[in-house]
Amino acid sequence: MPITTIKLLARWGSSIVEHYLSDVPLGCLTEEYRAGRSAPSSAEPSSDTGTVSHKLDEEALAQLSKLTATFERQDLELARIRTECDKLRSAASWPPVVLNVVSGCYHHSGGYGLLPALGGTMRTPCGWNYTAASVRAVHEIPACTDPHMICSRCLPHLRQSAAASPSDSDSS
Secondary structure, three states, X not given: OOHHHHHHHHOOOOOHHHHHHOOHHHHXXXXXXXXXXXXXXXXXXXXXXXXXXXXHHHHXXXXXXXXXXXXXXXXXXXXXXXXXXXXXXXXXXXXXXXXXXXXXXXXXXXXXXXXXXXXXXXXXXXXXXXXXXXXXXXXOOOOOOOHHHEOOOOOHXXXXXXXXXXXXXXXX
């Protein structure tokens, strides 16, 4: 019987009941041990119990094999779903750079996803709102890009490195 039931029946709210009941399992174990020792033991199970236990073993093995097959199917399905999620995640990630098609200037995308928040706008760190502008998302700025076409507020390090490196036309 659960301790909470005993507390309710005895109308005791304190934990003293648990102290009194701590000896009860020991008494029950002793009684079960004595009953087990006095019961006649048989070295061999009877033919009826052997058949029943064999039947249970076969049923348990059949159920275990069904569960294993189900587990393997679900594991394959989970792997397929993970692969699909990875594909969708990579397709939904917005590249770090956007090109203003009108001006030809490259800006940092501002870290937005594929779609802006509902009712929100997508702005670059320099403040340019490119939500409805003509833009092209790019992963890299071409090496031959004029440094003046890289936003100095969005991508200052890229602009400095592009200005510092000699262009391909200077070397010929």
